[in-house]
Amino acid sequence: MKTFLRGFGIALxxxxxxxxxxxxxxxxxxxxxxxxxxxxxxxxxxxxxxxxLANANAQITELQQTIAAQEQAEKEVNNSTAKKNDVANEEEDKVDSIVSGTVYIYEGVSIYDIGKQVEDLGILTNGRELELFLSKREYSRSIQKGQFELNSSMTIEQMARILTGKIAQQ
Known part of the structure; x- marks a missing residue:
């Protein structure tokens, strides 16, 4: 019992x-x-x-909105750049698609033949338009003989004036 009490005391x-x-x-x-x-x-x-935590979540939301706005702005810039490039490409295509050719008029050539030559050269898609324009009284009597440089950027009236000698050939 002594050892028990001693152990209990040490434990306490x-x-x-x-x-x-x-x-x-x-x-x-x-x-x-x-x-x-x-x-x-x-x-x-x-x-x-x-x-x-609430402040951090608010900052995250704000940053996400900022990123979304920047992405939207980049898309708009890219779209406007693409549109500008498309317009530039269209203008280049127009410049590249100008067809030039020499129309030969000699004695006895009819207005139909002139329209056909212009159409065959690809200057006009419908040579009949030039033919009808040249059939007007003011042009039909003054068609000149020779060779004339025409291109698809000219109006039908400009072509008719060149063929009749009413303006100098460009």
Whole structure:
């Protein structure tokens, strides 16, 4: 029994020493007494962390909106650049698609033959238009003999004036 009491006393001493050291080191499992002040501090700390989380979420949303706006602006810039390039390409195509040719008029050539030559050269898709224009009285009587440079960028009236000699050949 003596040894039992001695062991029990040593155990009590060790538990007491452990409790004192735990309080000084503020170990949570040994310091089991939580006061209302500790609970208030914990609640305030939790509330502060929740506020920080809400602020971070707001910043993330703002950044996502900014990125979306930048992407939209880039798309608009790309679209306008593409449109400008398309317009430039169309203008280049128009310049490239101008067809030039020499129309030969000699004695006895009819207005139909002139229209056919222009159509065959690809200057006009329908030579009949030039034929009808040249059949007007003011042009039909003054068609000149020779060779004339015409191109598809000219109007039918400009072509008729060149063929009749009413303006100088360009």
């Amino acid at each position: 001493f060790l538990v007491g020493a452990l409790l004192v050291v735990g309080k000084q080191l503020q170990l949570p499992m040994l310091n089991n007494t939580t006061t209302n002040d500790d609970k208030k501090e914990q609640a305030a700390h939790i509330q502060k962390l929740e506020q920080q």
